[in-house]
Amino acid sequence: MMKKKKNLTIEKLFSLLSNQKRLEILMAVFDNYHNASEVAEIVGIDISTAYRYLKSMKEAGILSSRYENGTEYFDFSSTDIYKLLELALEFVDRVNGKNSLNSQKLNDLINFEPLSEQEFTPDVVLDMRGEICPVPDLATQKKLQDMKDGQVLLVIVDYPLSGERIPYRAKQLGHEVITKKKDSLGNIYIYIRCKNENMYK
Template sequence: MKNKLTLQNLFKIFSSQTKLEILMTIFDNNLTASEIANRLNKDLSTIYRHLVQLKNIGILKSKRVKGIEYFDFSSTKVFQLIENAIEFLNEINGEHVIDCSNLKECFFAESPNNLNPDYVLDVRGEICPVPDVKTRKMLETLEEGKILLVIVDYPLSAERIPISVSKMGAKVLAKISEKAGEVKIFIQK
């Protein structure tokens, strides 16, 4: 039975880090509860409880294929709402992008094969889904062949970003970890 969703409850849902991670994981594919639990490295019963809550209020839907339940968004507007919220936060907090074309060079001594990015997106300190969404939005604005360096310190984003940008048609040139907990991802559009 579907519960009535209110604006207050919607924002309460988006304040749950686990629920946001579940939504970002489902964004890529229709997934089962166990696939989501494995990707997020979380307990299956916890993930399933969240999935049922999200389904009961109408944010998610599910279908059974050969007895296995797969979860998906009930509407693309759910993800658009998350994207719009992140864009609003960028307006308020400012963007963390360095345009290397305005500098003599944007050189990183640690860059593999002397890759020099055209832009640097620093999303350290941001948690899912912010790094993922900012990376996709930034790639949409780049010209073909340009290189974007994304610096993250959130482990789930370090795993998700290469997968999601590859699905967009971008090429992951390198993924390096120099400092504990920090990952640099070089992406070419």
């Protein structure tokens, strides 16, 4: 069976993103992948409408999906879409004069540096290669909760969206993302300094 060719244009992309509910759905997917029922509850619409919006964005190539136990879950089709939304949030905040998470050296979250000689000695290594969202993301949050303030966690992933979500979420939680690097095999190395003082008390 031949795969249907996408015919996405700039006009169609921005038209899809101009719908408030579709944007809310993308924001819901920003932190984790979801099924239609979960999206409907988060956004406040009925399941059939949620599925229709999800399906239209999947057909356009904005989202992709996979099945788990017979249920279809939707996620960003690539890190490009994730970055586009992240940059849009940064732009809006900058125009509105706000200092958001994204204004904290956004390039640290987006641009990879070539992996060279190790610059930081981690206290804990969390190797999540072979796992896909949300497993690496949740495991990272749990590990950071168990670590002492000031310790450095090295997270290794090979799922591109986890490479975006983990630094973003770590900064949201108040931790310091020291650097993020990528090797020639596509493995992503994320160094995070734990900032747990008074965080979970």
